[in-house]
Amino acid sequence: MTTVLLVIAAVLVLSAFGGLYWWSRRSEREISYDKPGLSEEQANALRFGIAVSSSQGMNGRM
Numbered sequence: 001m002t003t004v005l006l007v008i009a010a011v012l013v014l015s016a017f018g019g020l021y022w023w024s025r026r027s028e029r030e031i032s033y034d035k036p037g038l039s040e041e042q043a044n045a046l047r048f049g050i051a052v053s054s055s056q057g058m059n060g061r062m
Contacts (some may be wrong), residue, residue: 038046
């Protein structure tokens with residue numbers, strides 16, 4: 001019985017990590033600041049926003 005529960009838990013954990021990996025790859029593809037229609041200023045602003053949001057801690061603290 002414990003072996004079955006262990007296998008089920010392992011499958012759930014692996015599928016959760018697989019889902020997170022797929023979601024992060026899809027999110028990276030959607031953020032394209034190298035589109036031909038964007039001006040250089042807009043692309044730089046988008047890059048700056050990504051950098052600021054990724055460097056913030058919990059509750060917006062640095």
